[in-house]
Amino acid sequence: MAMEHARRLDRIFAALADPTRRAILARLAADEATVNELVKPFRISQPAISRHLKVLERAGLVSRGRDAQRRPCRIRAEPLAEASAWLERYREFWESSFERLDELLEEMKAERKHGKRGKR
Amino acid sequence: MKNTGTLQVATQGDREVVMTRVFDAPRELVFEAFRKPELLKRWFGPRGWSLVVCEVEFRVGGGFRFVLEGPDGRKMGMRGVYREIAPPERSVHMESFDDYPGESQVTAVMKEQDGKTTLTVTVEYPSAEVRDIVLKSGMEHGAAESYDRLSEVLGEIRQAGTTA
Numbered sequence: 201m202a203m204e205h206a207r208r209l210d211r212i213f214a215a216l217a218d219p220t221r222r223a224i225l226a227r228l229a230a231d232e233a234t235v236n237e238l239v240k241p242f243r244i245s246q247p248a249i250s251r252h253l254k255v256l257e258r259a260g261l262v263s264r265g266r267d268a269q270r271r272p273c274r275i276r277a278e279p280l281a282e283a284s285a286w287l288e289r290y291r292e293f294w295e296s297s298f299e300r301l302d303e304l305l306e307e308m309k310a311e312r313k314h315g316k317r318g319k320r
Numbered sequence: 321m322k323n324t325g326t327l328q329v330a331t332q333g334d335r336e337v338v339m340t341r342v343f344d345a346p347r348e349l350v351f352e353a354f355r356k357p358e359l360l361k362r363w364f365g366p367r368g369w370s371l372v373v374c375e376v377e378f379r380v381g382g383g384f385r386f387v388l389e390g391p392d393g394r395k396m397g398m399r400g401v402y403r404e405i406a407p408p409e410r411s412v413h414m415e416s417f418d419d420y421p422g423e424s425q426v427t428a429v430m431k432e433q434d435g436k437t438t439l440t441v442t443v444e445y446p447s448a449e450v451r452d453i454v455l456k457s458g459m460e461h462g463a464a465e466s467y468d469r470l471s472e473v474l475g476e477i478r479q480a481g482t483t484a
Contacts, residue, residue, distance in 0.1 A: 291327055291329045292366070293366055294327055294329070294339060294341075295327045296365075296366035296367050297363055297364055297365055297366060298327060298341055298343075298363075299367075300362065300363035300367065301343065301350075301353055301363040302343065302344070303363075304353055304359060304362050304363050305343055305344070305345040305349055305350065305353065306344075306345075308345065308349045308352070308353070308359075309345055309349065312349070
């Protein structure tokens with residue numbers, strides 16, 4: 201289970217490592233599109249776009265519509281959320297610590313003010 | 321990065337993690353909070369965790385030893401040695417965790433503007449593998465690749481999503 205999860209994450213990150221695939225995802229985040237609609241703005245061949253889409257599909261980042269003619273591509277949000285959970289964990293540890301530090305700093309500032317006034 | 325209280329975490333290259341955070345206090349105070357054990361005990365570690373061991377010998381070549389204890393009694397220990405100390409702007413230390421292999425170099429830089437301090441911490445791990453192990457501690461993930469571009473990617477995608 202854990203290994204399967206790791207492999208899935210690796211596929212997601214490998215898919216995201218390529219600038220063209222990131223651009224395709226950014227385009228699909230705006231609206232679904234067919235392969236032909238993707239060929240135009242990217243100015244690369246249709247087979248090349250199809251290859252990138254396959255990688256994205258295998259990573260679960262993109263799904264294809266059932267309409268036999270158009271088969272529009274759509275972005276899928278869940279795998280992206282899973283990927284962002286990775287950095288989120290690290291962030292949480294520190295953010296939770298830093299929130300406590302904020303409180304401490306407020307006290308330190310108040311004490312400092314108080315101390316200075318006391319000396320006058 | 322104008323907002324106080326927003327922690328940014330990103331990977332840099334394949335061995336580094338960079339954290340940025342703004343504090344609403346002058347950097348002398350922030351620097352003090354990072355070096356004095358009695359202050360560290362009041363903030364270091366997520367809520368519910370306590371710093372049960374906190375020994376700091378704050379001089380170049382001096383060491384530190386921290387042990388955090390979680391709500392379930394789980395302990396996490398770390399130790400290190402200070403390499404460079406330039407109060408209140410910069411410090412560099414080496415650190416290692418009891419439970420993970422390798423030693424990482426931690427550089428903290430504090431810049432002050434209008435009474436607020438921007439803290440930038442760069443952690444350089446001995447290898448990409450160690451970085452990923454540390455980053456995923458507590459997660460159920462196994463093997464790892466280098467995930468460098470993630471935050472950039474998520475940013476791009478989020479942007480595209482909002483401009484749509």
